[in-house]
Amino acid sequence: MSDMSDTATTRGRPSRILFVLPVLLFGVLAAVIAYFMLTGRDPRLLPSTLIDKPAPEFSLPPIAGWQGRKPGLATADLKGKVTVVNFFASWCVPCLAEHPQVMALSKIKGIQVVGINHKDRPAAAKEWLTRHGNPYARIGADAGRAAIEWGVYGMPETFILDKTGRIRFKHVGVIRPETLKHKLLPIIRDLQK
Amino acid sequence: MRALAALLMLVMVAAFVPAALAVEPNEVLKDPALEKRARNISKRLRCLVCQNQSIDDSNAGLARDLRVLVRERLTAGDSDKQVVGFVVARYGDFVLLRPPVNAATFVLWFGPLLILLLAGAGVFVFLRRRRPESAGAAARPLDAAEEKRLDALLADDGPGS
């Protein structure tokens, strides 16, 4: 039966290329996905749109009822020195994990470390800082809007600004000791020059 | 790194209580036209801590803050484009549920059409090859007995398959 219409089927059969196409396309796709996975890219981490831009305009009050503190945090405070801006909160468990690293940052000469206390209860924040140590030269209490201005979407997040108040680097998530040593410190040193 | 990324996710997810309400009554604007615009814009903005929901659908803290922000800016007189632009300036294109049409998304937006055209062309070529007329040398004509048998068979053929 197949003989009779051979002439129909063999005339101008689809070229072999078409049959190879599916496996080629799959190969390319698999390679891209494998590359993506092997380079450890985290699909949840968002790059910052604010890199190399001046810090957002904002003015935050200090933590309510906190005595002996300088009045809050505003954009003007971020100029003049290399500044590390750290978003933190007492309810944020990873913030506690990175706290030693933030304390270490606060001991570096010539830079300032400031904190933005995000959606926290004043009493809880005060207790947290008293118990674990306060690395921040200044603190601003944020009810939520400041986080949006800075493009923050999770906690904790840390920004490094240069002397002119431009954002030069953003780190999302916990600052681990390795991150501190190999990423943040070199950048800070670079910006101090 | 991955364990801590997971921890970070934990914090984000803890903030996300998935199945409660989204837009709260006290967010609703008094002006229905403005509120409608706010809802439409909210439906287009992605909730960044929720994994694939719009800020209209989610009741995460960040989603709520963004909804309030959208309404504030609309009340202040911003156009829809300006409001969306405000959010995109801070969070990037990722926050748009409808991806922008630019060089990077060219394949995304035009891919389906291209595939349709290419596949359509392929089908067209295939169908031409399958036409009965093109079936090689014409079969020899049927003789009378075969014609009669053919007619009998055709008359028997019911409708459909």
Place this chain on the structure above:
Amino acid sequence: MIAEIGHFALILAALLAVVQGTVPLVGAARGNDPLMALAKPAAQAQFLLIAVAFGALTYAYVVSDFSIANVAQNSHSAKPLLYKITGVWANHEGSMLLWVLILALFGAALASFGRNLPPTLHARALGVQGLIGVAFLAFLLFSSNPFERLTPVPLDGSGLNPLLQDPGLAFHPPFLYLGYVGFSMAFSFAIAALLEGRVDPAWARWVRPWTLAAWSCLTVGIALGSWWAYYELGWGGWWFWDPVENASFMPWIAGAALLHSSIVVEKRDTLKSWTVLLAIIVFSLSLVGTFLVRSGVLTSVHAFATDPQRGLFILAILVVTIGGSLTLYAWRAPQLRATGSFRPVSREGALVLNNLLLTVATATVFIGTLYPLVLDAVGGGKISVGAPYFNATFIPIMTPLVMAMAIGPMLAWKRGDLWAALGRLKLALGAALAVVALTLWLDSARDILAAMGMALATWLFVGTALELAGRIKLGRAPLMDSLRRAAGLPRAAYGMTVAHMGFAIVIAGITASSAWQTESIQFMKPGETTNVAGYDFRFLGVKDGRGPNYTSQFGSFAVTRGGRPVATLVAEKRFYPVQRRQTTEAAIHTTWLSDLYAVIGDANKSGGWSVRLYHNPLVPWIWIGALVMFAGGLTSLSDRRHRVGAPRRARPVALAGSAPAKA
């Protein structure tokens, strides 16, 4: 002890799968009957062993054996028994065990019911099933062992996500996997055919029942998931184009294409290499879906806890399985010869169009789902592809398909008359236009797209009915004659009619619920009344309550329409202390034409409660339509052709005065 038995059974199953995956293939290549005959007992034994393993894990959950890590992480002694059992598959390891169980189930079914198949094809198909089993059993044993022990044994488990303690969601995975994994049969048959080097029309007849069963189950699985989202998530949404939803949707669309193209192979002996490719693609999409859910490369509400090691393992399985099968295809498919020919305007042509559009639709969803990943990988930044994209691309592709769905069955095989077919559809066109007019007249917003959606649904429904009427010559022959014809129609014909009508019902449901939902968000104090789409909702107040592992607050509404009582809705808000999670249980009353939907939120300071009330028109039709499609699939499945099996070769009939075949 039980867990160790389960673990051991799994190891044995893996070894058996290795045997099943190699020996019969060798036997088929050499024509060695005893080797091929090994496939059947191997497949059946493998199923039994995996069933033992699954039973062992289920037992551990039921008795709350927290010395097993999987049980400790995903269960809790306070959970109701039903959810302890369904919790077996609500986590990564347990669901993978369910995956291989269903894979083995299909293998055993093929082993037991494949008597009519040529022995080599049978052996090869079972061999390929075995190979797939090897891959996933290895994955289970080496990287996702459900039977790992935990020391020290915790006093209680870490509970389960409260969202998953729900009947709808509990049964969503089994149906989904019956579908997903069921497509492995079509895949195995395709590979077997490529190894044989031939695709007979009979091959399509054998593949169809398996594909039908899988596709029907997948329909229910997807519908269950959507239905769950609808009543659980609190604002009446039911489809979000989430990557994991898309991962189950793509095999469904491609599976529908496969069902239709295999008809052409069976009846007309053409479209063979395309159908084989499609069978490979459908299961590949299932595998890709499995990968996406468990690898962490895409952000999704559905994703299991992510572990890149596992992701790479699954990717490796994908590369070998899909890459290998597509390579085999590239090598062997050119040898497949087709014989049927047909004109473009014919039933075959319509089915080709069906395949074209469904394939493009699948590709569209595929591109949209994977694009963020690919773009990020090549350094193009991070973007999101959400519902707006899919609505803008998917709907325009499906629209011509739905239009053609009413016309296609009216065309004859080989050579069809388009104008005649359209002529027979005059009534459908009239009905569609009437619906457009009616919709625009009733709709104050004059939504033209919604009107067109309703028109399409009407066109398809009436057109399908007209096709059936035409077949039984309703109106053109005496009624008894028509009834007699109707009784004699093959079940597959009814299957098509029912399934297409089900699809029309779904389209109507989707259109109406998207376009005409009424939403009302406000604070209400007890005693106050709100009117939503003609229904009066009177808030009766909030009461406290508690369940086995949660506390709750119940908000009640008395709903009346024009003064007459309709229903009492009790919405619930639950708090699960172990997980520190809150969920809402919406109160839904269905009138079968629409849903009344109420959700209760938090109280404000002045004694009011945050309340959301909805009127969702035609939403029930989405679930009903899906069930109707399922019924259609089952009807086709029960056609006696599938039970009778392949016909034996008839004796050649001598034609009077025939000359020897032309040389």
